[in-house]
Amino acid sequence: MQHITILGATGSIGVSTLDVLARHPQRYRVYALSAHSRVEQLAAQCIAFRPLRAVVGTAEAAGRLSALLRTAGLNTEVEYGEAALCSIASAPEVDSVMAAIVGAAGLAPTLAAARAGKKVLLANKEALVMSGQLFMDAVQESGAVLLPIDSEHNAIFQCLPSDYARVPGQSGVAKILLTASGGPFLNREVATLEAVTPEQACKHPNWSMGRKISVDSATMMNKGLEVIEAHWLFGAPADQIEVVIHPQSVIHSMVSYTDGSVLAQLGNPDMRTPIAHALAYPERIASGVGPLDLTQIATLQFQRPDFERFPCLALAFAALRAGGTAPALLNAANEVAVQAFLDLQIGFRQIDRVIAHVVDSVPHGAADSIDAVMAQDAVARQAAQRYIAELRAGQAK
Numbered sequence: 001m002q003h004i005t006i007l008g009a010t011g012s013i014g015v016s017t018l019d020v021l022a023r024h025p026q027r028y029r030v031y032a033l034s035a036h037s038r039v040e041q042l043a044a045q046c047i048a049f050r051p052l053r054a055v056v057g058t059a060e061a062a063g064r065l066s067a068l069l070r071t072a073g074l075n076t077e078v079e080y081g082e083a084a085l086c087s088i089a090s091a092p093e094v095d096s097v098m099a100a101i102v103g104a105a106g107l108a109p110t111l112a113a114a115r116a117g118k119k120v121l122l123a124n125k126e127a128l129v130m131s132g133q134l135f136m137d138a139v140q141e142s143g144a145v146l147l148p149i150d151s152e153h154n155a156i157f158q159c160l161p162s163d164y165a166r167v168p169g170q171s172g173v174a175k176i177l178l179t180a181s182g183g184p185f186l187n188r189e190v191a192t193l194e195a196v197t198p199e200q201a202c203k204h205p206n207w208s209m210g211r212k213i214s215v216d217s218a219t220m221m222n223k224g225l226e227v228i229e230a231h232w233l234f235g236a237p238a239d240q241i242e243v244v245i246h247p248q249s250v251i252h253s254m255v256s257y258t259d260g261s262v263l264a265q266l267g268n269p270d271m272r273t274p275i276a277h278a279l280a281y282p283e284r285i286a287s288g289v290g291p292l293d294l295t296q297i298a299t300l301q302f303q304r305p306d307f308e309r310f311p312c313l314a315l316a317f318a319a320l321r322a323g324g325t326a327p328a329l330l331n332a333a334n335e336v337a338v339q340a341f342l343d344l345q346i347g348f349r350q351i352d353r354v355i356a357h358v359v360d361s362v363p364h365g366a367a368d369s370i371d372a373v374m375a376q377d378a379v380a381r382q383a384a385q386r387y388i389a390e391l392r393a394g395q396a397k
Contacts, residue, residue, distance in 0.1 A: 006100065100123040
């Protein structure tokens, strides 16, 4: 029996994880669940899975959750705040941690799980984007097992040779090919993107995701962050990572080898597949996802990304090459800019302007401690908010 903590249980990854766990009650037991503010949804999950602990973002949310669980006759211990998140991620009783909190808020508990030597199922790409070397050092020092949940990185993991981590230079890997759907605006006239609304940006053609990640997919910043994540997960330099647009989202990613072979992982676009793979690794379990029928797909298309259409992807490659805290600055500026777009404070094509301004104007530092990374994160957010205010006032250069 494996005991699981799910960080971010009410998000799309958390919900899909619980769906997979419910199919295998003889293998998995939920130890703890967390959510920031979706108290009613978290209460329903607690009633269904009866975790020992539940964590929310604030004291007020904790009070509401406690009342709901008492009414349901549950004895689940309710806590709140970052320290509680770190506690349920590193508790001795826990075997595996699904790290699915979106954004920088997921860094501390995900790192706590890594330092505690857990099996870390990584859906929070920001942990590696912000603190790649620190995070990978923690994994190595503690003996933690790190398994990627993003469909692209999970696909790459499945396509790499089993000894890749031990002898990366002798594995014959030539290139990592990250596929991208291109999002909802792949074929829209670039000149019309200024008028894009949040509702349009959040309408992904293939995947069901939260609003922030949906906007990131529309700008392709999501793919840019995945490029940085792939660098740390697989030890690949920027020049060894290529993004290929594949609108059908059937091939989730590929690995190209020096002998001319290209290995690909295919499947229906459903996050339960990589979740089930990581939960049971190295075994395989049913995920609830139907088999892929290639005769129904009929056509698979591929194209190179257009950086005029997707400037955020170019910004991410540049931040990876710059190193240090540049990726943390990029991530923080993007989070602020996306929220401003969702709040109708800036336009869609101003998202990349905010990010570029912050990365160019804030001095980069060394990402040699979590304190240094979080300090740069805070500076970047302040710079992004100031620039957004200038944009709104028509004073931005």
